[in-house]
Amino acid sequence: MQQYLDLLKLVKAKGEHRSNRTGIDTISYFGAQSRYDLRHGFPLVTTKKVFMKGITHELLWFIAGDTNIKYLVDHDVKIWNEWPYEKFKKSSDFQGETLAEFIDLIKTNADFARVHGDLGPVYGKQWRDFGGVDQLKKIIQEIKTNPDSRRLIISAWNPPLVDSMALPPCHTMFQFYVSPDHKTLNLQLYQRSGDLFLGVPFNIASYALLLAMVAQECNLEAGEFIHTIGDAHIYVNHLEQVDLQLTREPKKLPTLVINNFTSIFDVKFEDIKIENYDSWPAIKGEVAV
Numbered sequence: 001m002q003q004y005l006d007l008l009k010l011v012k013a014k015g016e017h018r019s020n021r022t023g024i025d026t027i028s029y030f031g032a033q034s035r036y037d038l039r040h041g042f043p044l045v046t047t048k049k050v051f052m053k054g055i056t057h058e059l060l061w062f063i064a065g066d067t068n069i070k071y072l073v074d075h076d077v078k079i080w081n082e083w084p085y086e087k088f089k090k091s092s093d094f095q096g097e098t099l100a101e102f103i104d105l106i107k108t109n110a111d112f113a114r115v116h117g118d119l120g121p122v123y124g125k126q127w128r129d130f131g132g133v134d135q136l137k138k139i140i141q142e143i144k145t146n147p148d149s150r151r152l153i154i155s156a157w158n159p160p161l162v163d164s165m166a167l168p169p170c171h172t173m174f175q176f177y178v179s180p181d182h183k184t185l186n187l188q189l190y191q192r193s194g195d196l197f198l199g200v201p202f203n204i205a206s207y208a209l210l211l212a213m214v215a216q217e218c219n220l221e222a223g224e225f226i227h228t229i230g231d232a233h234i235y236v237n238h239l240e241q242v243d244l245q246l247t248r249e250p251k252k253l254p255t256l257v258i259n260n261f262t263s264i265f266d267v268k269f270e271d272i273k274i275e276n277y278d279s280w281p282a283i284k285g286e287v288a289v
């Protein structure tokens with residue numbers, strides 16, 4: 001996937017050293033756009049192995065309107081673990097538990113999970129209930145009945161609620177666009193902040209999967225995913241990993257297959273398959289909390 005490598009190169013070449021709330025500085029470039037055409041394969045980064053299982057579960061979790069990490073924890077998806085733990089550490093229930101102990105409590109104690117596993121009104125809540133509006137259902141209905149609309153927008157950025165979220169949304173809003181011949185569905189995402197090494201490969205695959213599912217729901221062909229990023233950054237402790245990736249030749253993209261599709265609201269994890277994913281080995285990197 002050359003577009004992703006080009007994005008890394010752009011930020012390395014034109015970005016500036018910048019500090020931020022995490023204490024780990026970044027090289028940052030403001031305003032970048034990449035285009036991925038799903039007709040050329042499923043855009044899963046091949047220059048390192050990407051954890052597609054986690055991406056798929058996370059997307060189904062958003063679509064279900066869920067905001068509690070219990071579902072993810074129960075399926076061994078660890079990517080959101082640190083954020084409720086940080087919240088828990090500040091609560092009066094905290095008694096020095098480690099992150100592993102905290103996650104164990106989420107797994108085994110439903111009452112504990114209900115209170116301490118919730119991230120606040122994050123993506124799932126906003127997509128399915130933004131002040132009473134089920135945006136996802138509404139927009140799918142609009143795509144089906146009014147494909148020429150220029151108002152096919154879903155927003156996760158809800159200003160009065162941003163401060164009660166464990167992490168304000170990074171992928172803040174997206175728009176659908178049906179081609180003039182009403183055959184192809186395209187999606188553009190505005191992501192306000194992008195961790196190019198860890199988060200962005202997840203975000204690309206996640207929105208490509210969402211585009212494919214909404215297209216199938218609307219009997220359209222999935223076309224382009226256009227990824228626009230505000231603060232596009234590489235954490236300085238990921239620079240070596242990025243350089244290693246830049247030495248690797250991208251491989252042929254895998255294909256996405258969704259079996260037994262009836263509706264985007266009923267898709268099962270087992271029915272989503274990525275076939276012929278040939279990637280370079282995984283590369284580890286620390287996440288900045």
Ligand SMILES: Nc1nc(=O)c2c([nH]1)NC[C@@H]1CN(c3ccc(C(=O)N[C@@H](CCC(=O)O)C(=O)O)cc3)CN21
Pocket residue numbers: 050051054078079080167195198199200202282283284285287288289
């Ligand atoms: N600094 C930062 N970067 C992010 O990408 C990010 C956040 N914070 N906060 C919220 C979510 C959580 N996301 C994450 C968090 C961790 C990984 C991660 O560690 N990925 C590893 C291993 C995944 C695994 O196998 O469990 C990777 O190699 O992709 C990825 C995305 C994306 N977001």
Ligand SMILES: O=c1ccn([C@H]2C[C@H](O)[C@@H](COP(=O)(O)O)O2)c(=O)[nH]1
Pocket residue numbers: 020021167168170171193194195196198199200203
């Ligand atoms: O889906 C996601 C979620 C988060 N990120 C990254 C972007 C930043 O590095 C951090 C969030 O920190 P802020 O200070 O709130 O910007 O997480 C991502 O790339 N993708």
